Amino acid sequence: MVQQTRLFKVSPVLTGIVMVMLAVAFSLLFAKSASAHGYIEGPASRAALCKTGANVGCGAIQYEPQSLEAKGNYPAAGPADGQIAGAGAFPELNVQTADRWTKVNLNTGANNFTWKLTAAHATKEWKYYITKPGWNPNKTLARSDFDLFCSFNDGGKRPDFSVTHSCNIPTDRTGYNVILAVWEISDTGNAFYNVIDVNLGGNNGGGATPAAPSTPANLTSSAQTTSSVSLSWSASTAASGIKNYEVYRNNTLVGTTTTTSYSDAGLTANTTYSYTVKAVDNAGTKSIASSALSVKTAGDSSAFPAWNAATAYVGGSKVTHNGVSYQAKWWTQGETPGSAGVWQAI
Structure with a gap:
């Protein structure tokens, strides 16, 4: 009797699955090492x-x-x-x-x-x-x-x-x-x-120069207008006491304050600024700068006409109403911005 050898054909689907599994394994190995x-x-x-x-x-x-x-x-x-x-x-x-x-x-x-x-x-x-x-x-x-x-x-x-x-x-x-x-x-x-x-x-403990003030933390902005930004942060501490804080906009000193808040004015509407704060103690030593905070001023709503109930608006039309800017999603007339879903605040 002649013995026959049977050849098995590997499914293309199975081959694809194996290749995907190998790719995932190598990706995980690389991610772990890198x-x-x-x-x-x-x-x-x-x-x-x-x-x-x-x-x-x-x-x-x-x-x-x-x-x-x-x-x-x-x-x-x-x-x-x-x-x-x-x-x-x-x-x-x-x-x-x-x-x-x-x-x-x-x-x-x-x-x-x-x-x-x-x-x-x-x-x-x-x-x-x-x-x-x-x-x-x-x-x-x-x-x-x-x-x-x-x-x-x-x-x-x-x-x-x-x-x-x-x-x-x-x-x-x-x-x-x-x-x-x-x-x-x-x-x-x-x-x-x-x-x-x-x-x-x-x-340490031998009459050394006092350490720098602690870094101001939790820098936030509570309000923004078209031309100003209001900032606040947590108080710093220092052995000699805190004299004031320096406020930096885009890495440039713009003002000082003895409190933990500051209002930066004279800005451009719809513009993003980066702020940091340093504490200064009564010995004149400055802290490390706080983590940077990006703040964007409000858009200039005066660029859009006031909404008029008698005017027909198409999708994309922009208006102002009660100090807020809106854009129409589709055609509308007589539907009040801020109340009707056709208007989206921008």
Whole structure:
């Protein structure tokens, strides 16, 4: 008897299902390996201060401070000297002069460093470096400028979305220094690099320069007209007391106030503005800028004619009635804006 070999034909539908499943699996694997992001929000890093508007001219990092990612295993590998602050990808952050960046007032000794993780990732270790005594603040940052002063080994553990480390800043540092924080990822070979520009006053508990006022929080706008915006925020605190607040529109100082509210006038109708607020204490020290708030002024309703019950309107017609602008959805006559569904407020 001759044995016959039967060949099975694979269904095209089954093949398609398998391909889709493989694509999804690879997508999930890639997302897992590429989704780790984070930055230091307290004390605010150079990139975090770009996000709030305290630092300007930062480039794209102002929109994504969590993206300072490069090869890991620093200092043996990682960004090249001169590109450390920008992680080799954001050149604006590499500019280095004594007065280029907003500084955070700190004391030497014990300090907390808090990371905000937008995607937690299995972690190898956290490392903190500080510029050496006598470093040149007008030269781009290099490995030779830094000393390691604090580290934590996580051994591959996945962290929480907020991570705080307590480290002792060396007491022989004073004035302007740069702290470099490195988050080494355990399963991608990459790391995240954050620099913090600090002004060191001395040892904690030893007559150091007082810390800066707390950052104004909860910045909101309660009212907008065609030419003004009303702002309010939560009060800041400081050891010497709060003297006043500075209000910035589009990163430009527009006024001060001794209260926690401000009305900005002389604006253009139907225009979006960005606002931040800084607290100033009685010693003249300023806080970090608040988170930015975008506010749009009201549209100029005077551009549209007043509604008339005797007039026939077609879809798209615009009118004003009782101080509100409306647009007709379809043909209408005698139907009152604000009451009839044919009118839509704009």
